[in-house]
Amino acid sequence: MFQTFQATTSPDTGADRLSALRDQMLEHGVAGFLVPRGDAHMGENVAPRDERLAWLTGFTGSAGLAVALRDTAAVFVDGRYTLQVADQVDTEAFQTASLLDDGPIHWIAEQLPQGGRIGYDPWLHTRDELDRFADALEDRQVSLVPCPNLIDRVWRDQPDAPKGAVRIHPDDLAGRSHADKRAEIADALREAGVSAMVLTLPESIAWLLNIRGADIERTPVPHAFAIIGSDAAVTLFCDDAKLDADLRAHLGPDVAVAPPDGFGAALAALAGPVGVDPKSAPVWVADRLGEGSAEQVDLADPCALPRARKTEAEISGARAAHLRDGAAMVRFLHWLDTGAGDGPRTEIDIATALEGFRADTGVLEDISFETISGSGPNGAIVHYRVTEDSNRTLAENDVLLVDSGAQYRDGTTDITRTMAIGTPPPEACRAFTLVLAGMIDMSRLRWPAGLAGRDLDAVARRPLWSAGLDYDHGTGHGVGAYLGVHEGPQGLSRRSTVPLEPGMILSNEPGYYKTGAFGIRIENLLVVTPPAPVDGGDRDMLGFETLTLVPIDRRMILPALLTAEQRAWLDAYHARVLAEVGPQVDGAVRDWLEASCAPV
CATH class of the missing domain: 3.40.350.10 (Creatinase/prolidase N-terminal domain)
Structure with missing residues (x-):
């Protein structure tokens, strides 16, 4: 893959x-x-x-x-x-x-x-x-x-449109039937005063109908459009060749299937107030609606927030996926750390090996994005993608940044670990520890309901800011449930204005990048927990549960730069990793894990 x-x-x-x-x-x-x-x-x-x-x-x-x-x-x-x-x-x-x-x-x-x-x-x-x-x-x-797409007119060998099969996403993984979801969205449409809503985001359509697809790599969604009415009936515009009899039976009588080339005529035939998300729908949709008698109403995709609030079944699936993925990551890190394999290793070797450990689980559907495997100066390129030309051999005393993830039927993972190859430079260790301090502070945070990612983002940056350092990306993004590894509308960034709610899954990934030298990023996934009391407090607070279960490279930590509370969190996290992942591995890998999870 x-x-x-x-x-x-x-x-x-x-x-x-x-x-x-x-x-x-x-x-x-x-x-x-x-x-x-x-x-x-x-x-x-x-x-x-x-x-x-x-x-x-x-x-x-x-x-x-x-x-x-x-x-x-x-x-x-x-x-x-x-x-x-x-x-x-x-x-x-x-x-x-x-x-x-x-x-x-x-x-x-x-x-x-x-x-x-x-x-x-x-x-x-x-x-x-x-x-x-x-x-x-x-x-x-x-x-x-x-105008017509002018690139398409000169791209002579442009690939054909994808025709990946659509399949059922079981209710026991989704936690709700699609009839229940359609009823919820229909209620929201009636409350908004519209008779129908145009859905253009494949992840929303996949979530709404409990289906998954294979039209693009790394994200299991079908290319499709849909119109849902305030009566909860849906018309799905999707290539008929993608749907088998079981899928059609799953959709049932309230979900009609129509060819994609009928989408424009269906839009023009709508009447009354019709919702369209101006931030995500192509302007072509508004143009077609304008050809008929419909009154276009600006309305945010009504599936976005319900999709972001994971059900108990989805959270349980995420925990299972992260435990499985954590064991694969531990086997990989043991392989990396103990010098397994003959001869020098390259960035491509690292990415290929990691995918192999995930494939060994027997249930890997796909990786969730192209693996970022950057050593030395390549690690300073935030979204580096190794090529045959850029492929670098790992050198002694390098810093290696690996950002990767997996798609399992029960959950989507995304994890970054930065590791020492040999003896890391002192400057890198200092930056690593400051990044770790910010990641821990975010993980430990409690906050009142109503705050958005923009209100929390600075927490992860504070240790770096105190040292005159920063990073030029958000602290975290939303993550789907066997959907997109980057999922809105929630996030941890200065731009994110959506209040965080229980069940939302987000990444927590502060970093630091020194051009030409090294890159540091440490990433865990978190799920927002329901409001709960705080000792000595007078109001309930939201918090985070950490989903990712993989040790953090202790060789790069300068303990003196961490507070007592931060060291206690790290020791407790490593104890949890050992307790939960330890039974999933054995022999030399288990021994390595025990050493890697020792208190700082």
Whole structure:
């Protein structure tokens, strides 16, 4: 399953492909064209057919946007990919810049003459996004023009659309039937005053109907659209070839299946108030609704919050998945630490071996994202993806960062561990300990109901801030239940405004990255626990339960930099790891685990 990205310097990448795109721009009468990293479902992971940004520019990160003008072009990425984009993109053909703070809009305003026309594919942009562009460029009289996807017209060997089979996600893993979920969403629609809701996010549709798919790697969702009415009836727009008789029986009489090419006509036929999420639905949906008599109502995806609040069955499944995954990780770390295998090991060797230990569980469905295996300076690239060209042999006294995860039918995992290869540099140990202190502080946190991720994010950063250090990514993201490893709307970041609620699963992953030297990140998954009393307090507080069960490299810890409370938490965590994972391993692996879980 492990795949490496090939080098992106072939002769037809960059300037040649950009030239072909510009020919199409001239033909369609536009001075520019937007090329997002996304698909019609606005997902983080996309099928090979939708890798248009990578095809044009060579950039393979999970978030980005290219803007091609007739005389210049640029690729915009966030802070995770600053180093990666510089390595992958032909900088003679493309400038590179920040995606944040409306960077693309400011760049267009500076580069495009007054009155210019920018083309876009209405399937690949939301109304919120386009409104933001239009409002900011109004003074320059720049207009946004819908047009066919111009990349598709020049990408001659573009892959076909995926046709992965859709399968049932059992009620005993979901914790609720899809009839129960549909009834809840129907109640929410009636309360919002709409007669129907358009669903465009595959993870919402998969959650709602208790189904899973295989249209994109790493995330088990089907490419589909749906319309749910206030009567709880659903029309699922999905390729008929993906559905077998058992799946149709599971859906039952209240879920009709229609071909994808009927989606537009169905939208145009709707009447009355219809909900559409302006932050996630492609603007194409609004355009089709506008052809009929429906009144479009801005409404957040009503499946998002119920999906984020995991059921007891989903939380139990997550615990089981993390115990299984913890044992696989312990076997991997033992292999890494004891020098198993002949000769030097590379970053690809590390990623391949780790996936092998997970596959040995016998129940691995897929990895949950491409493994990040970065040693030395490569570890400082936040979302580094090893290639045959970048593959580095581990060296003595390196720091190795491995961020990985798994998809099991009962849960999704995501874990980062940073390990010493030999004797780690003192500077790295100091940074590691400060990162660990922040991770522990977040794990121990109690807080009143109503607070969002933005209110908690600083807790994990405090030890680093005290030392004049920081990291340029959020502290944590939501995680699905055998769905996306990155799941909204919850998060632990300065941007997250959704109050945290019991049952939400999040990552806790502060870090520090020294360009050209090393990267540090320590990540556990947490689930929000219900309000409970605090000794001596007068109100109940929410908290976290740690799901991840894998030791933290004690060789990189400077105990003097930890408080007594932080050391106590770490010792208790390691005691729990030994108690729960210990029975899952034996022999030399068990001996290694006992030593790795000794008190600091």
